[in-house]
Amino acid sequence: MGRPQCPCCEKIRVKKGPWTPEEDGILFTYIQQNGPGNWRSVPINTGLMRCSKSCRLRWTNYLRPGIKHGNFTPREEGIIIHLQALLGNRWAAIASYLPQRTDNDIKNYWNTHLKKKIKKQQTTSSCKITTSGSSTTQNEFISTDLCATPSPMEVSSSSYSSASNYASSAENISKLLDGWMRSYSNDKQLEDRNDSGVNLEQFGGIEVKVDPVLHDEFESFLDKWLLDEALGGQNEI
């Protein structure tokens, strides 16, 4: 007959499909009392006829407190697009910058919304993403990411096989994003003004406001990163 879906499901007959409110309640109560982790023991201790993986997935994607579903804000879209361009389809890494969102949510949103928007933008503009404001060179940096240049991780995944290398890169991204997000919050107050000195950029058809200073900082970082990649990681520690 069929292969078992995973080793943990070999011994017990597991239930599949959507979770019921009763199952959610049991799982939620158990995790509240025992904390997440040791998923192997969850179905055993709760009596849930579910695979341990299924329990973990249900918790992390749905039951975990603080999760927000649907209605991605332009700010969140901007972060996702930025990070997808930088990291590729590393949804868990991207999700770590959006604590209220799960990797599954981000992945779904990318596949169902953002990918289409970007593709549409690419076909209509032939890789010329324009800004709704002035057309300075600094406004063009992201277009290369979205249209032609593979993400650094895609350029050479082996270059980031070193955990420390990746960590330091992630740190840098984090710093820049922190500033970028702070900037965005401040700029919300200027939302209806186009003469605020904040550039309106289109990432795959989505307008995102970017502080010029942070924009340059991000651009420099990106350039440096890509340069390092081109040099083949010669400066690796």
Place this chain on the structure above:
DNA sequence: AATTCATGCAACCGCCTCTGC
């Protein structure tokens, strides 16, 4: 009103990585 099609999301599958022995 009924049927078909498109879309969005929850969940599954299989592979990879990590950890303990």
Place this chain on the structure above:
DNA sequence: TGCAGAGGCGGTTGCATGAAT
């Protein structure tokens, strides 16, 4: 050092729902 088990991750699928005809 190698192996096995558990957890984590990304790709994909299937179903529910809404829109279009």
